[in-house]
Amino acid sequence: MKKTHDLRPELIPRVAERLKALADETRLRMLLRLGQGPCRVTHLAEELGIAQASASKHLAVLRQAGLVAVDRRGTEAIYRIHDPSIFELCDIVCGGVRRHLQEQLAVLGEDSQASASTGATARKGKR
Secondary structure (H helix, E strand, O other), rough: OOOOOOHHHHHHHHHHHHHHOOOOOHHHHHOOOOOOOEEHHHHHHHHHHOHHHHHHHEEEEHHHOOOOOEEEEEOOEEEEOOOOHHHHHHHHHHHHHHHHHHHHHHHHHHHHHHHHHHHHHHHHHOO
């Protein structure tokens, strides 16, 4: 039986916003790093090898989507994961990516085996 999803039409824009926030390699790396524990913007930028201004912009997108939260201590901004369920979604997507890659590799393996046997047959015929 196929599972039904509770995606009400009024939630679609918010779901799209959250998925868009995830559609960036830097933001995914940020989430993975923040999954290890809270981090200051300066350290996060340094660890990821990006400018602090760029890190702040990416974090704003993640915060707007409800994925991270910020705690302010004086002039410091310390970011943390706000919605840990995001890692469940990442696990699901990563599993799908792995399956897709395995399927592609299997097809490539079949194609290269077919090419190899076709080439061997052609070489035998030339003798």
